[in-house]
Amino acid sequence: MASPQDIILALTQQQGLIRPRDLDAHGVPRVYLTRLVRQGRLTRVGRGLYARPERPISEHTALAEVARRYPRAVVCLLSALRFHELTTQAPFEVWLAIPGKARAPRLDYPPLRLVRFSEAALIDGVEVHEIDGVPVRLTSVARTLADCFKYRNKIGLDVALEALKDALQEPAGTHGSARRVSLDALWHYAQRNRVANVMRPYLESLA
Incomplete structure (x- = not known):
């Protein structure tokens, strides 16, 4: 069974950027976002927006x-x-x-x-x-x-x-x-x- 962290990382892989509300449908507490940020596995790119630190970034x-x-x-x-x-x-x-x-x-x-x-x-x-x-x-x-x-x-x-x-x-x-x-x-x-x-x-x- 996938852990909450694995679910969040899979979502960011699929969607590029995720919002805290995106976790609700998967039953994942939002506190895991903060934990992943502290671990360096997620980056907070803006208020209520998270992504993987290695994600490709375009000019747009x-x-x-x-x-x-x-x-x-x-x-x-x-x-x-x-x-x-x-x-x-x-x-x-x-x-x-x-x-x-x-x-x-x-x-x-x-x-x-x-x-x-x-x-x-x-x-x-x-x-x-x-x-x-x-x-x-x-x-x-x-x-x-x-x-x-x-x-x-x-x-x-x-x-x-x-x-x-x-x-x-x-x-x-x-x-x-x-x-x-x-x-x-x-x-x-x-x-x-x-x-x-x-x-x-x-x-x-x-x-």
């Missing part, structure tokens, strides 16, 4: 930490652009979309920049990517670009244009369509976000 580990705490939230705008490698900016905040009436998340770290989306907007054009073993919900490339134009007053029109140009450019030395995103997908989300008139001249000039 902050997104994984937020997603483990708030799995329904969606990484969006500048943070999604960074993940999709469509901006040179490295936002120090995690841009996070939450339901319109949801209580605002509170984290000591990383800092959050919250945007409130409708329930439909938290589903349409949202993908799940695994980061450091944690499933993270992010807006797709096309959806992110349309969101950037919708929220251009928050992030800057220049950032939205740079990202759109990069997404539509073809890498050197390739043949055929090598775009990161299709015009049809962009137009779909431009219409959904009611920014079709704003995006149209830029799409026409870059197409």
Whole structure:
């Protein structure tokens, strides 16, 4: 029979990051987390988040930490652009979309920049990517670009244009369509976000 420590370590192996509440379903007292930390077999990476000290850490580990705490939230705008490698900016905040009436998340770290989306907007054009073993919900490339134009007053029109140009450019030395995103997908989300008139001249000039 597996010991409480073995159960916790197995969970961290499977999930990358665990919360104290994750132990409840397995009947493991939370005090074992503290014991494993003292033994150096676990690391406390943030308030209520634990991981193995040897776990691989990517440049997007902050997104994984937020997603483990708030799995329904969606990484969006500048943070999604960074993940999709469509901006040179490295936002120090995690841009996070939450339901319109949801209580605002509170984290000591990383800092959050919250945007409130409708329930439909938290589903349409949202993908799940695994980061450091944690499933993270992010807006797709096309959806992110349309969101950037919708929220251009928050992030800057220049950032939205740079990202759109990069997404539509073809890498050197390739043949055929090598775009990161299709015009049809962009137009779909431009219409959904009611920014079709704003995006149209830029799409026409870059197409």
